[in-house]
Amino acid sequence: MISTLMGRTSVRPLFLAALLPLFIAGCSLPKVTEHTHDHGHDHDHGHEHGEEEESSVTLWTDQLEGHVEFGHLDAGTPQEFTLHITRLDSGLPVDAGDAVLQWKKESDGSTLDVRVPAVRPGNYKTTVTFPAPGHWDLTVKLSLADGEVQLIFPDLDIHDHGHTDGPDAVHDHAHDQEEGHDHDHDHGEDHDHDHDHGDDSDHVHADGTVYASSEDVPGNAIFFSKEQQWVLPLVTAQAFRGGLVERYRIPATVQETPHSRAALTAPLSGRLLPPEGGSFPGIGEEVEEGQVLAGVLPTLQGGEALARESNIHSLQGQRTELAVQAAQARGDAERARALVQQHASALDRAERLQVAKAGSQREVEEQRSALASAQALLREAEQTEAQVRKALAALPTLESREEEGVAAWIRSPITGRITRLAAGPGTQVDGGQMLIEVVNADEVLIEGQVPEVLAPALSRPLHACYELPAFPGELFEMEAPEGEREPWLQPQVKEESRTVPLIFYTRNQEERLRIGMTLTLLADGKKEEDALQIPHSALVDENGIPTVYVMLTGEHFQKRPIRTGISDGVMTEVLDGLQEGDRVVVRGAYAVRLAGLAGGGVGSAHVH
Known part of the structure; x- marks a missing residue:
């Protein structure tokens, strides 16, 4: 339970009666850590109303950190609250728009509700006036992108310093006096704030959230503001x-593993060719196991080279001669077609004249004979043209002659990517020379x-x-x-x-x-x-x-x-x-x- 005690926020012990001798002796409430800290300085606990001592309460959930700052809390006068809400995973302020703050009094259930706009992301400020002293719970409600959340700061102790009258004021004033805390005078004595850090259960809510108050701060603590933390951003765990x-x-x-790299070499000396019906591979290209990547045309020496060159020239001569014959046969066929057309027209005219008794049978027979001769010439020309074309098509090309001389194809033994090419198509390579590298990572x-x-x-x-x-x-x-x-x-x-x-x-x-x-x-x-x-x-x-x-x-x-x-x-x-x-x-x-x-x-x- 958090209470404002002598201008600072402290944790109210569960067994208050057992701690009364400590207060009589001038000691402070036990703090909720497990280390002993001597503040080493005097505390003047007199509270004149012109003097503000700032206190704070911090609460941690699984996702958020809420930090509330306030002065000495008195009923009947405006009280300022500053709130910082931080995401624990990123250390950045929440971006939640307005926050709804509700103070609820434990004894009678009365509430104060305020909707507060953000001064900046994660930072809210408001001022409220409590109508009566007592213990008030503060609930902060936020609408985040991942749903509605609320933070509950329990048992803020609002004191009565003569600003209000009524049963609650009398009750809480008497309650303070029972605990030996007179807030209207200066204690005038030194307080050695030795912290008995035993059980810290007072700092844990039933829902697992954890909170701490500024009363827990030892004298050697380092101050680092929320605004500074958000700039970094600072993250805790x-x-x-x-x-x-x-x-x-x-x-x-x-x-690489033993089977993840393959270096492909030339099986013999010769000229490097692309794969049949495809292009030469490039660096970075994906290849499959067994895929043909290149071929090698063996290099011919001495008489073999001369014979191959002679064959190439002979092949070129035959191709030229057949091409000329094909052109001539095509011309003869065209002329024969024209002659057939001419004699067919003449025969048709002679037959019409004969029917009209203007022509003779002899003229008709002559035209029929001429048409038959022209048709025979056309058939001969077409046959000659077809034979020449067939011979030309059957003549092997230079590329097919080269492929007949390829001794070996180079195939990839693994699936992977080509990472290196040592030679390109048409390059003269030596037997055993590394040509292509394939890697599978x-x-x-x-x-x-x-x-x-x-x-x-x-x-x-x-x-x-x-x-x-x-x-x-x-x-x-x-x-x-x-x-x-x-x-x-x-x-x-x-x-x-x-x-x-x-x-x-x-x-x-x-x-x-x-x-x-x-x-x-x-x-x-x-x-x-x-x-x-x-x-x-x-x-x-x-x-x-x-x-x-x-x-x-x-x-x-x-x-x-x-x-x-x-x-x-x-x-x-x-x-x-x-x-x-x-x-x-x-x-x-x-x-x-x-x-x-x-x-x-x-x-x-x-x-x-």
């Missing part, structure tokens, strides 16, 4: 318990170099993931191809490096890995079943001492040296210095460190 596997960082390289081999002292510490069976320089902190699992051997730690130590090769086969369907690439293997070692752990990114090296910055409230942090245990590269075990539920800075820790070095403590300027 809670320490929690769970299983953790130690992982060793091992340098490694990506290599769908499956690769990762080889790490394990220092010999770590080899016995690796888990059995062997397991590891890898981290790429381009994605620090992001771990990728390996998937062994079907039929490949299990991960293997070689039995011998390399003499020159004193390391043991560790080999993993893995699929590479997303083409994330490139042959020859360097990366880091994170090989499994021992496992802790119930380790208190925090993100590794929270650690700051302070002269060799691992240190974290703990968020105490929304704007206050504490530097905390810790002792670490095992780590998997992402999470690190904490052996001492933190408790489960402590919230540490995982992004922006160095900015908080600089604020602490600059003297940004609790008394730092705070302007919103």
Whole structure:
């Protein structure tokens, strides 16, 4: 239960009667952490109404952080509230439009409702006047893109300083006096704020949300405003318990498997030709297993070369002669067709004249004989033309003669991509010369170099993931191809490096890995079943001492040296210095460190 006590916000204990002797002795309420902090300065707890002492309450849910700031809360006078709402996953302010703030009094259920527009994303300010003292719960309602959310800040203690009269005022005033807190006079004594950090259950709601008040802030806390945090942005995470596997960082390289690269060579000396009916392949082109990529025409020497050249000239002469004959036969056929047409017309005229008794039978017979002769000439010309065309078509081309001399086709033995071409079509190549390289990187081999002292510490069976320089902190699992051997730690130590090769086969369907690439293997070692752990990114090296910055409230942090245990590269075990539920800075820790070095403590300027 949160109450405003002597101008500051504190946690009201569940067993108040047991704590009365502490108040009589001049001690403050127990604080909700597990470390003892001596503020080392005097506190004047007198509250004159012209003096405002700022308090704050911070609440964390699974998704959001709510931070409310206010002065000494009195009934009957305007009270200013400043609210900051932050997304825990990104550290950025929410963009939710208006917020609905409702204060509800515990004793009679009376409420105050205010709709507050955002001053800027995540930042709200409003002023309310409480009609009566007592314990009021503040509920903040927001409409986010992923649904409606609400934050509940319980038990804000509104005091009566003579501004209101009535049963509630009398009750709460008497309640304060029973607890030994007279707010109208100066205590005039030093208070040693030793914090008994025992049970912190008062800081946990039934729904699992966690809250803290500015009363929990020790004197050496570092102030870092919400506006500064949002610029970074600053991100925090809670320490929690769970299983953790130690992982060793091992340098490694990506290599091809024995069957993932093929170098195609010329089977004999000759001239390189493209595949039959296709084009010569290019770099980057995908090829299939068994696909013909090129051919080699053997090089002819001495008499064979002269005979081949003579054959080529003879072939060219025959082609020319047949082409001339074909043209002549085509002309003869055209002339014969014209003559047939002429005699057919003359025969038709002679027959019409005979019917009209103007012509003789002899003229008709002469035209029929002439037409038959012309038709015979046409048939002869067409036959000659057809024979010449057939002979020309049967004559082999120069290209077909070259293909008859190809001794071997070059085929790809694997499916993959062409990564190298050493020669192009028409190039004279020597037997055994490397011509084409094909690589398939769908499956690769990762080889790490394990220092010999770590080899016995690796888990059995062997397991590891890898981290790429381009994605620090992001771990990728390996998937062994079907039929490949299990991960293997070689039995011998390399003499020159004193390391043991560790080999993993893995699929590479997303083409994330490139042959020859360097990366880091994170090989499994021992496992802790119930380790208190925090993100590794929270650690700051302070002269060799691992240190974290703990968020105490929304704007206050504490530097905390810790002792670490095992780590998997992402999470690190904490052996001492933190408790489960402590919230540490995982992004922006160095900015908080600089604020602490600059003297940004609790008394730092705070302007919103």
